[in-house]
Amino acid sequence: MSLSLTALRPHLFGYVDEVIRTGVPLEIKRKGYIVKIVVEKPKSKWDNLVKREGLVGDSEDFVDLHTPHWNISQFDDL
Numbered sequence: 001m002s003l004s005l006t007a008l009r010p011h012l013f014g015y016v017d018e019v020i021r022t023g024v025p026l027e028i029k030r031k032g033y034i035v036k037i038v039v040e041k042p043k044s045k046w047d048n049l050v051k052r053e054g055l056v057g058d059s060e061d062f063v064d065l066h067t068p069h070w071n072i073s074q075f076d077d078l
Contacts, residue, residue, distance in 0.1 A: 002027040002034075 019026050025038040
């Protein structure tokens with residue numbers, strides 16, 4: 001659908017709701033330019049994750065991992 005900006009103004013929210021409901025873009029003509037109102041699907045926060053390589057080294061090294069320098073009481077104030 002294509003409209004002039006003047007025709008869009010009094011019914012802006014109705015047209016935007018229609019674009020959201022139908023997914024059909026709305027074209028607005030103004031001074032020789034065309035501006036489109038389109039629905040953009042929300043991006044998942046998981047899409048921002050960068051794929052990393054797996055564990056470097058031998059996983060058996062972690063079986064008997066001893067961490068005496070970690071003290072849980074250090075984190076009591078957090």
